[in-house]
Amino acid sequence: MVSLLSLKGNPVNVTGEENIVSPGFYMPNRLSVAVGKALHKLLDGKVCYLVDPTFPPHPEVMEYLTKKKVHIEYFDFRKTTSRAVREQILDQMNQGNSVVFLPGLVSKTRGCHADVPSPFLRHVGSLHISPVPVFVGYYTDTVKDLFRSEPLAGYSEELSILPQLHPGPQTGERLLSAWLQRSAELFSARPLLLGSLTTALVKSMRANPKKEIIDGMTHASLPFFKVLGVSMTVAKLLKERGDKRVGVILPPGAGGTIATLSCLLAGATPVLINYASSKAAFESTVRQAGLKTFITARKFMQKLDTFPWPPAEQLIIVEDLLKNLDKKALIANVLMAKAAPAAVICKMFDTDARRNNDEAVMLFTSGSSGEPKGVVLSHRMLLANVAQCASRIPLGDEKFLASLPIFHSFGLTVTMLLPLLTGYSYCAYPNPTDARSLCELCKRYELTVVCATPTFARAMLRRADAETFKAVNYFIVGAEKLQPDLEKEFQERCGVTLLEGYGLTEASPVCAVNMPNAEMIAGSAFYVPGLIPRTIGVPLPGIAVRITDVDDDSRELPLTEQGMIWFKGANVFTGYVGKSEMNPSIFKDGWFKTGDIGKMDLNGFITLGGRLSRFSKIGGEMVPHEGVEQVLTDIFNVDPAAEGGVQIAITGVTDPQKGEALVLLSALKEHQRSSEEKLILQNVRTALAERQMPTLWAPKYIVPVEAIPILPTGKLDLRNCKLLAEEALASLL
Missing domain, CATH: 2.30.38.10 (Luciferase; Domain 3)
Structure with missing residues (x-):
């Protein structure tokens, strides 16, 4: 049941009234004035409020409660015992009053899930009184501000009374879990997510026509309205071809953006191809996606002469396409993209025809056998993840570096769709390993948001000076573990805090990220951190x-x-x-x-x-251990059915440069001499290249063993395989 309480301030939507317990002990994750009034009314005014004077609530909340002449119980959890606080609460409940804990004003980062610092949650667990969780959140229906952790005028304030927790230990953990689950439910229910990614892109690019995509190689720039106009023209040609899915083999930049947007406008799904994949992986991708048409550029083809390119008749070459476009139509579309209402453009291309759970983009991620797995990212998923990122990252006047490939979900969502949908310029560069050029671009264009893997960040650090990252507000790293030495050196040499995050292609991809800590609030001794080293941060809203x-x-x-x-x-x-x-x-x-x-x-x-799974993340790419083992079995001519059982196994160990490194455990006689290790590894790399397999599949070390650890079930004993490698390489790691 949902009721709308028209109180002073923002409207408050109330859910879960059936979960009200009288008297009860209520634990909200935060509380605004409007929500405080609504909660007070829901509890019929029979309320006592629990306040820690060292963690004072918002002055307006206290002013309202003072006017209502409500009873307030004060406690200092650092000085008062849990038993004493428990007795305070139970005394009030025995008098028929519900008790509401009032979260105070707290230093916090944007998009945090609660204003209750962890010491209070630990304290609640020691009270042994089953609380009623209360979730409060503030929402709009714009991509840039879908969720906020503090109320602003015009926001919808959500108040959810959740089922009372069962008695038992670890109450704080269960409270946190209840808040997070309700947060996900409310976020998922926002009307914005029912819409079309294509429509949202058109509206944003029309609203920010002069924002631009900068080519980091030529230093030419293309404003959003021209990007949209060209995309409209190309989309009409794609629509005539009638392909349901179109392969895009392009690096980040105006070309990749136009190709992706053109497909969306044409009602086709852009399938972003991993141009670093093997021939077998590419052929599998083409087969699974049912691709017959591909968009690429001649200059890019020349740089990737070893890529297994499709037949010429299946290729749409960008240079030829632009050369042969109807110039009058192109000019008309560019003018329309600059001046026409977004609604007119959306109607022209029927952008709302594909929305919500319909296919938007298709990517491929590696499987346990090495065969790519197709992941469809829907309109809903991508709108949600961009909105989640924008709800967590305090975006001001930003300018992004876009060097991660768009076939990488982070490159697609964070460094292409996020700036397009929130109205920020970005500088694109096709090679994330060209550290020198990336550093020059950061300095030249005063880029403020940089995203990279730790491996790429380490390379950039070698080329950086004190001025390189002077403008950077957020340097986000993910896809592999951030090593402490890299984090420390970045801070000492460049004054930049690396912000570790985490994502999965299957989650569009960003799931969690650290953010810089907020400034402390005067008069409050508590804060909710934005950054904790060695973690991947907090879940996005x-x-x-x-x-x-x-x-x-x-x-x-x-x-x-x-x-x-x-x-x-x-x-x-x-x-x-x-x-x-x-x-x-x-x-x-x-x-x-x-x-x-x-x-x-x-x-x-x-x-x-x-x-848990048998993968290693190396340089941001997922490398399947089983796939490598299959190839090495062929290279070494190992007979899996031979007497003696399993002869080789792949495991992963920590690597200070790339996050992880592959280790070949070998019981083969020819691998027992360390003097031959370099030659064997070189032969493996050569054999992989001959088979058109990724170079990342080459082991970095060989560890000779008497026997490969096997479980009674016949499967590899993964834990002991890893231990063997770590023990043998302890002096090197």
Whole structure:
């Protein structure tokens, strides 16, 4: 049941009135004046408020309560025992009053899930009184400000009374879990997410026509209105061809943006191709997506002469396309993109015909066998993730660096769609490994948002000076583990704090990120941190987290215990394309199993403990151990059925340069001499190249062993394989 309380201030939407317990102990995650009034009214005014004077609530809230002459119980949790506070609460409840904990004003970063610092959640757990969780959030229907953690005029304020928690330990963890789940439900229900990504792009680019895409190689720039106008012209040609899906083989920049937007306007799904993939992986991608048409550029083809390009008749070459465009039509479309109402353009291309859960973009991620798995990112998913990022990152007058490939979900969502949908310019460069050029671009254009893998960031650090990142507000790293030495050196040499985040292609991709800490509030001794080193940050607004036993998906653990991480949110996909048999093992009641092990603290920060699945993240790319083993079995001419059982195995170890490194455990006689290791590894690299396999699949080390560890079931003993490698290489790691 939802009721709208027309009180002074913003409207307050109330849900969960059936969960009201009288008298009860209520724990809101935050409280505004309008929500405070609504909650007071819902509880019929029979309320006592619990306040810590060292953590004072908003003055307007206190002013309202003073006028109402309500009873306030004061406590200082640092000085008062849990038993004394428990007695205070129970005394009021015995008198028929509900007790509401009042969160105080707290230093916090944008998009935090609660204004309640972790010490208070720990304290609540020691009271042994089952609380009624109350979730409060503030929402609009704009991509840039869909959710806020503090109210502003014109926002809808949501007040949700959640079911009372059962008695038991770890109350703080269960409160946090309840808040996160309700946050995800409310975020997912926003009308904006029912809409069209294409419509949102047209509206934003029309609203910000002079923002531009800068070519980091030529230093030419193309304003958004011209990008839109060219895309409109190309879209009409694509529509005539009638392809449902179109392959895009282009780097980040105006070309990649125009190709992607043209497909969307034409009602086709852009399939962003990994141009670093092997021939087998590319052919699998083409087959699974049913591709017959590809957009690319001649200059790009010349640079990728080893890529298994499709037949010429299937290629749309950008240079030829632009040369042969109807110039009058192009000029007309550019003028329309600059001056016509967005609604007119949207109607012309019927952009709302594909929306919500319809296909928007298709990417491919590696499977356990090395075969790519198709992931459809819907309009809803991409709108949600861009809005989640914008709700977490305090965007001001920003300018982005876009060097990550758009076939990488982070490059697509964060460095292309985010600036397009929120109205920011970006500088694109096709090679994320060209550290010298990237540093020059950061300095020349005073770029403020930089996204990279730690491997790429380390390379940039070698080329940077004190002025390189002077304008940078946010240097976000992900896709592999951030090493402490890199974090420290960046801070000392450049004055830049690296902000570690985490994402998955299946989640569009960003799930969590650190942000710089906010300034302390005068008079308050508490704060909710924005950054905790060695963590991947807090979940973005609208993402719920669950932890389960690694060996039993049905056994839920407290958030603070290490286990398998699951996510739920509007940004999460619904299953792999053409691989329905995989979906039951990765989905449970709407929750997605990430394959990562970790835990969360009471401030919401997630610490990863490792990967359960047999992959290594190297340079931001997923490398499947089983796929490498299959190739090496062929290279070494190993007979899997031969006497002696398994002879080789791949495992991963920590690598200070690239996050992880592959290690070949070998029981083969020819691998037992260390003097031959370099030659063997070189031969492996040569053999991989001959088979057109990625160079990342080459092991960095060989560890000779007497026997490969095997479980009684006949499967590899992954834990002991890893231990063997770590022990053998301890002096090198």
